[in-house]
Amino acid sequence: MTTAATAVDKRMTLHDAVRRFVHPGSTVSIEGFTHAIPTAAGHEIIRQGITGLTLVRMTADIIVDQMLAADCIDTLVSSFIGNSSAGSLGEMRRRLEREEPAPLKFIEYSHHGLVCRYIAGAKRLPFYPIHSYFGSDLPTVNDELRVVTSPFPLEDGTFEQIYVVPPINPDVTIIHAQRADRAGNVQMWGLTGVQAEAVFAARTAIVTVEEIVDNDVVRSDPNRTIIPSHAIDAVVMVPMGAHPSFAQGYYDRDNDFYRAWAGISADPVSLHEWLQKWVYGTANHGEYVELLGDAARDRLRVGSAPSLPVDYGRRIPR
Amino acid sequence: MSQTDVAMTDAGASVEETMTVTAARALVGKHRVFAGIGLPTLAVALAQETVARDIEVVYESGVCGAHPSELPATIADAVLITGSEAVLSMPALFGYVLQSGRIDVGFLGAAQIDRFGNLNSSVIGDWARPSKRLPGSGGALEVLANAREVFVVMRRHTPSAFVDQLDFCTSAGPERIRAAGGRPFGLGVTKVFTGLGTLSRSAVGEELVLTEVHGGVDPADVIAATGWPLHVADELHTIEAPTPEELDLLRNKIDPKRVYLR
Numbered sequence: 001m002t003t004a005a006t007a008v009d010k011r012m013t014l015h016d017a018v019r020r021f022v023h024p025g026s027t028v029s030i031e032g033f034t035h036a037i038p039t040a041a042g043h044e045i046i047r048q049g050i051t052g053l054t055l056v057r058m059t060a061d062i063i064v065d066q067m068l069a070a071d072c073i074d075t076l077v078s079s080f081i082g083n084s085s086a087g088s089l090g091e092m093r094r095r096l097e098r099e100e101p102a103p104l105k106f107i108e109y110s111h112h113g114l115v116c117r118y119i120a121g122a123k124r125l126p127f128y129p130i131h132s133y134f135g136s137d138l139p140t141v142n143d144e145l146r147v148v149t150s151p152f153p154l155e156d157g158t159f160e161q162i163y164v165v166p167p168i169n170p171d172v173t174i175i176h177a178q179r180a181d182r183a184g185n186v187q188m189w190g191l192t193g194v195q196a197e198a199v200f201a202a203r204t205a206i207v208t209v210e211e212i213v214d215n216d217v218v219r220s221d222p223n224r225t226i227i228p229s230h231a232i233d234a235v236v237m238v239p240m241g242a243h244p245s246f247a248q249g250y251y252d253r254d255n256d257f258y259r260a261w262a263g264i265s266a267d268p269v270s271l272h273e274w275l276q277k278w279v280y281g282t283a284n285h286g287e288y289v290e291l292l293g294d295a296a297r298d299r300l301r302v303g304s305a306p307s308l309p310v311d312y313g314r315r316i317p318r
Numbered sequence: 319m320s321q322t323d324v325a326m327t328d329a330g331a332s333v334e335e336t337m338t339v340t341a342a343r344a345l346v347g348k349h350r351v352f353a354g355i356g357l358p359t360l361a362v363a364l365a366q367e368t369v370a371r372d373i374e375v376v377y378e379s380g381v382c383g384a385h386p387s388e389l390p391a392t393i394a395d396a397v398l399i400t401g402s403e404a405v406l407s408m409p410a411l412f413g414y415v416l417q418s419g420r421i422d423v424g425f426l427g428a429a430q431i432d433r434f435g436n437l438n439s440s441v442i443g444d445w446a447r448p449s450k451r452l453p454g455s456g457g458a459l460e461v462l463a464n465a466r467e468v469f470v471v472m473r474r475h476t477p478s479a480f481v482d483q484l485d486f487c488t489s490a491g492p493e494r495i496r497a498a499g500g501r502p503f504g505l506g507v508t509k510v511f512t513g514l515g516t517l518s519r520s521a522v523g524e525e526l527v528l529t530e531v532h533g534g535v536d537p538a539d540v541i542a543a544t545g546w547p548l549h550v551a552d553e554l555h556t557i558e559a560p561t562p563e564e565l566d567l568l569r570n571k572i573d574p575k576r577v578y579l580r
Contacts, residue, residue, distance in 0.1 A: 034394030035379075081451070093450075097451050110454075110456070110459040112412035112413070115413070119409060131417050132459055132460055134496075134498040135487065135490025135498045135500060136459055136487055136489065136490045136494075141445050161499050190396070190399045190405060191380055191394055193379075193407065193408050194407065194408040197409060248396055248400075253392070253395070
């Protein structure tokens with residue numbers, strides 16, 4: 001039996017996927033918690049010169065610094081704006097500390113707050129409650145953090161006050177994964193973060209993958225599918241599309257590059273030279289990977305640690 | 319341990335090593351710890367070898383029961399995932415594990431701390447136009463609100479870090495939570511490990527007081543390095559120097575490549 005959903009071929013180039021789903025002024029979510037950050041898609045947004053974006057990302061790291069420097073982002077919604085533990089994001093700090101070369105509107109959250117916004121968005125709820133924010137100064141700078149009274153009494157008969165966060169429904173969510181089939185059944189392992197919620201919250205979704213596999217491969221392990229094809233609009237094969245982050249089982253994190261970014265981004269001139277060489281100077285991510293070279297690819301190579309297969313069983317005809 | 323091994327670890331302990339050992343000793347009796355990389359990872363690894371063999375680390379990336387082949391470079395390092403016992407999604411990690419109160423001890427750092435253990439990791443100066451923009455909460459706000467207690471690690475003990483008034487309160491302790499109309503869950507910050515000693519408190523409403531100093535540190539110097547009028551505990555201890563066994567574990571087994579220890 002084959003269903004119509006899996007017969008649709010959603011493969012396209014990264015250029016075409018970004019052209020079709022990311023527009024000036026769009027609200028774009030780019031997720032991937034350290035693992036499987038869709039860097040290549042961010043670079044393609046830069047190449048196409050798309051501006052005025054509201055970018056939503058829990059951990060706004062190097063890709064956000066690059067998109068800021070390329071003037072793609074007007075508003076940032078985030079819960080952590082740092083380069084992991086490897087130093088500062090130069091462009092971010094210039095914009096927030098000195099409004100150079102332009103101010104950035106920043107809507108600040110904590111991690112669980114943004115997770116709850118994605119959950120509310122995915123469920124099309126008007127808000128989502130969370131045991132955070134009392135006593136913090138964040139509600140004084142973010143008026144989206146609001147208090148409601150629970151309609152249900154506590155054991156002592158009183159009614160609890162609780163913070164709620166609004167839903168987020170991005171125009172497009174972009175994620176990276178190890179593999180998908182042509183229809184967009186996304187299979188992922190290792191850290192899966194908030195990717196499923198971010199995709200279900202969105203109006204459209206792009207997945208970039210290390211490999212496109214046959215539908216049979218997906219169906220051999222359906223529990224590995226974190227997002228079914230009906231939630232995905234574009235499937236784009238982009239090997240090493242998460243560099244300098246990593247793809248579990250495919251290549252490791254480029255820690256040298258993370259450490260180098262503080263220096264590259266410290267000065268706007270060196271940052272723009274970097275963008276010129278690695279993004280504007282490459283036609284697509286394939287050329288970026290070529291530029292990276294064999295030595296870097298070899299440095300990031302990982303050994304094998306396969307999971308043992310599980311047995312789903314099959315009905316014996318009687 | 320052979321005589322040779324003892325001799326190899328005989329060099330005096332660094333401040334970081336002493337802080338790590340002090341934090342590890344404080345983990346006695348604890349089961350589930352929420353820890354970032356660096357000193358907290360080392361402290362838990364040392365506790366697993368000494369005072370708390372069944373202690374489990376939950377990483378903010380969602381990894382539980384990690385068995386890394388080498389020390390992780392980040393909380394999301396691939397070596398934490400391979401061979402681990404569980405990898406949780408963000409809604410499960412923050413919602414079902416942290417917010418539900420399953421964490422005994424959360425480790426945090428901060429740019430500023432006040433006398434009640436409220437933390438600033440957002441900005442130096444005014445939020446709207448900071449003199450220094452810092453990374454922000456991440457999950458710190460949730461860790462302080464939802465862990466049973468929190469240990470803070472701050473290597474630099476200076477008046478600009480230990481302040482009378484935070485420039486911005488990112489993560490609030492139970493006193494501020496209650497004052498704002500919330501229902502606090504845990505004890506908030508109970509220990510602060512610094513380059514000069516340890517500040518502690520045992521109950522909500524108490525100020526952090528100086529309970530331990532590193533060997534050779536005058537308590538007057540700690541008071542001078544603290545931006546609020548720091549009280550000294552009636553029984554002030556000097557931190558017992560790391561034992562040869564503890565140093566051997568740290569230097570030769572836990573961090574042999576000196577990833578974190580210098």
